[in-house]
Structure formats: C-alpha cells, structure tokens
Amino acid sequence: MLKKVFLLIFCLCTACTLPEYETEEDMSGGMKKMPCPNVVINRSDAYLSQIEGYKDHFKIELYGYEGYCWFDGKVNLPKANITPLFKLIRLDGGKDEAFVMFDWFYHTSEGPTAFLGEKTFVEQVDVPASAQIYKFRGKTVDIRVPTLEDSTFRINLGLRMTNQEKQYNDFAFDLN
Numbered sequence: 001m002l003k004k005v006f007l008l009i010f011c012l013c014t015a016c017t018l019p020e021y022e023t024e025e026d027m028s029g030g031m032k033k034m035p036c037p038n039v040v041i042n043r044s045d046a047y048l049s050q051i052e053g054y055k056d057h058f059k060i061e062l063y064g065y066e067g068y069c070w071f072d073g074k075v076n077l078p079k080a081n082i083t084p085l086f087k088l089i090r091l092d093g094g095k096d097e098a099f100v101m102f103d104w105f106y107h108t109s110e111g112p113t114a115f116l117g118e119k120t121f122v123e124q125v126d127v128p129a130s131a132q133i134y135k136f137r138g139k140t141v142d143i144r145v146p147t148l149e150d151s152t153f154r155i156n157l158g159l160r161m162t163n164q165e166k167q168y169n170d171f172a173f174d175l176n
Contacts, residue, residue, distance in 0.1 A: 036069040037080060037111075037145050037153040045158025048102070048165045049091065056098040057091035058127075062159055066137070069145065080145050082106065084138035084157055088127055098127045103160035104138060111153030112146050120160055 047061045064085040072079050088100055107118040121141065127134045146153055161169065 036067070037108075037155050039065055039067060039080075039082065039155045039157060041065070041157045044169070045156075045161075047169065048159050048161045049168050050100070050102070050165070051091065051168065056094055056096075056100070056127075058098070058100055059089040059091055060100070060102050060159060061087040061089070062104060062157060063087050065157060072142075075144075078145050078147060080143045080155065081140060082143060082155065082157070083140040086123065086125075086136055086138055088125070088134045088136075090127075090132050093132075095130045097129045100125050100127055105158055105160050106141065106143060107156040107158070108143065109154050109156060115144055115146050115153065 041062055041064070046063070047059060049057070049059045051057050062084055065082055066085065067080060067082040069078060069080050071077075084104055086104075090098075101122065101124045103120050103122055105118055105120045108116050119141075121139055123138050125134075125136055143155060145155075
C-alpha cells in the first residue's frame with residue numbers, strides 16, 4: 001500500500017513539471033536543445049473594463065497562459081504553442097447570460113527581424129447566467145520562433161483596447 005502511495009505521488013509530481021525546452025533531431029542524428037522564448041504579460045495590457053457603450057459591463061483580465069514549444073517538421077521550424085487564459089468579472093451585478101467580445105494580441109520582440117511582428121485575435125464568449133466570475137481558455141495559436149541560443153526572443157501578450165478603454169484603465173485603480 002505504501003508503495004502505491006509513493007508511486008502515485010511520484011506520478012503526480014512528474015506530470016506537473018514541464019521541461020524548459022524540447023529537443024529536435026539535428027542533421028547528425030543527435031538531439032539538440034530547443035529553448036522556449038520568454039512570454040511576457042505587461043500589467044498595463046492585461047486588463048480592460050468594458051463600460052462605455054456596452055450593454056453588459058465586464059472587466060476582462062488576461063491572467064496567464066499555457067504553452068509549450070515544438071518542432072514543426074512540415075515547415076522545418078520550431079514553434080511556440082500559446083493558449084491565453086482569461087477571466088471575466090461582472091461589474092454591474094447582472095444575472096442574465098451575456099455575450100462578451102474582445103480582442104487580444106501577441107507581439108514578438110527582441111529577436112531576428114524575420115520573426116518579429118504582431119497579430120490580433122477576436123475572442124467571443126457566452127457568460128453563463130449568474131456567473132459573477134467566469135474563467136476560460138482563449139484560442140490556441142502557433143507562433144514561429146527562431147532557434148534560441150541566446151534566449152533574447154520574447155512574446156508579449158495583451159488585450160487590444162480602444163482609446164476610451166485605455167483612458168479608463170489609466171484612470172481606474174487596479175486592485176491586482
């Protein structure tokens with residue numbers, strides 16, 4: 001019985017740890033390390049409040065991401081797989097089902113120019129009735145990344161905001 005408990009604890013611990021890099025096979029048949037780039041969520045781009053001009057008032061937060069790196073043999077390039085994690089908070093105390101739509105982006109920086117750029121995605125979600133806080137995963141995206149020996153390539157995640165939303169963020173107090 002004690003062996004089963006230790007085996008269970010060992011399996012849980014190993015399942016919860018992610019490697020810092022994956023490997024890919026090089027031309028000589030050996031394996032080489034493929035580090036993942038840094039993913040950064042700046043707090044100023046991580047939340048917005050949809051108040052002006054919206055039927056339902058929500059605070060939207062980009063609170064994290066899930067990701068890993070892999071080698072795409074079809075295009076012979078390493079890629080990062082990123083899934084943003086969002087939290088919606090009702091600001092008006094509503095109890096009805098609500099439809100929320102917003103934009104988020106990734107912006108690559110500090111790396112080879114062929115890999116730099118920005119892309120925006122639209123998220124649409126139905127918030128269940130009487131859910132004051134609703135968490136969900138966004139669309140998963142694959143991002144081309146260079147092979148990183150110096151680890152300077154960076155992926156920035158954030159929410160795309162209108163000028164009014166940006167002004168409200170700058171004016172309102174951020175509790176987090």
